[in-house]
Amino acid sequence: xxxxxxxxxxxLAHTLRTGLTAEGYSVDLAHDGRQGLWMARTGExxxxxxxxxxxxxxxxxxxxxxxxxxxxxxxLVLTAKxxxxxxxxxxxxxxxxxxxKPFSYTVLVARLRALVRRAATVAPPVLAVxxxxxxxxxxxxRRAGTRVDLxxxxxxxxxxxxxRAGQAVSKADLLxxxxxxxxxxxxxxxxRISSLRKKMDAAFQRQSLQTVRGxxxxxxxxRERD
Numbered sequence: 001x002x003x004x005x006x007x008x009x010x011x012l013a014h015t016l017r018t019g020l021t022a023e024g025y026s027v028d029l030a031h032d033g034r035q036g037l038w039m040a041r042t043g044e045x046x047x048x049x050x051x052x053x054x055x056x057x058x059x060x061x062x063x064x065x066x067x068x069x070x071x072x073x074x075x076l077v078l079t080a081k082x083x084x085x086x087x088x089x090x091x092x093x094x095x096x097x098x099x100x101k102p103f104s105y106t107v108l109v110a111r112l113r114a115l116v117r118r119a120a121t122v123a124p125p126v127l128a129v130x131x132x133x134x135x136x137x138x139x140x141x142r143r144a145g146t147r148v149d150l151x152x153x154x155x156x157x158x159x160x161x162x163x164r165a166g167q168a169v170s171k172a173d174l175l176x177x178x179x180x181x182x183x184x185x186x187x188x189x190x191x192r193i194s195s196l197r198k199k200m201d202a203a204f205q206r207q208s209l210q211t212v213r214g215x216x217x218x219x220x221x222x223r224e225r226d
Contacts, residue, residue, distance in 0.1 A: 001046045002026045006036030024152025033057025047074040047115045052081050060093050067094035074115040127162040130221030134162050148200050157192045161219035168212040
């Protein structure tokens with residue numbers, strides 16, 4: 001799941017990316033309002049973490065402009081402005097949630113999970129491909145009702161494949177959605193695919209994760225072969 005963090009405090013932005021990456025998210029960063037607005041317009045993000053006091057264009061204007069354009073991506077405002085009028089203005093301009101600095105990282109992650117659940121009409125929180133299910137909000141995978149323990153990166157790879165079930169997904173797409181921008185090694189994808197096959201296919205005598213030669217991989221309901 002890919003998210004955008006718009007934060008001009010560079011150290012904090014990189015700390016957030018490190019922590020959220022460990023949770024299985026793929027994180028893009030923007031350090032000013034204009035860049036953040038452009039990235040939010042052009043990228044496919046599950047949600048945006050947005051500071052208010054930004055150079056170039058403040059967070060209120062970024063949020064308001066996205067909503068005027070019909071962009072419904074969930075937005076969590078993360079800011080040092082903690083007055084009740086600041087919160088009211090952020091929510092009135094289209095933000096979905098508000099968290100003041102200093103903040104609890106545990107609470108931040110929980111609120112982001114809540115945003116995913118509330119956005120269920122856009123992206124269903126449970127993805128199903130045959131008897132394989134992914135609870136996106138809880139980050140839980142099950143096959144035939146049995147829980148399959150996945151690492152955050154394995155979950156991110158499988159999530160994209162499940163969202164495009166039946167379609168060939170390239171290694172480049174998997175790298176883009178499941179790793180930070182600097183990741184370019186397709187071996188990263190191959191290693192996670194190999195691990196996923198052991199955990200969710202071989203362990204259940206299934207073959208749902210297929211290789212598409214010259215392209216990448218595809219997740220299918222292999223019960224149709226039975």
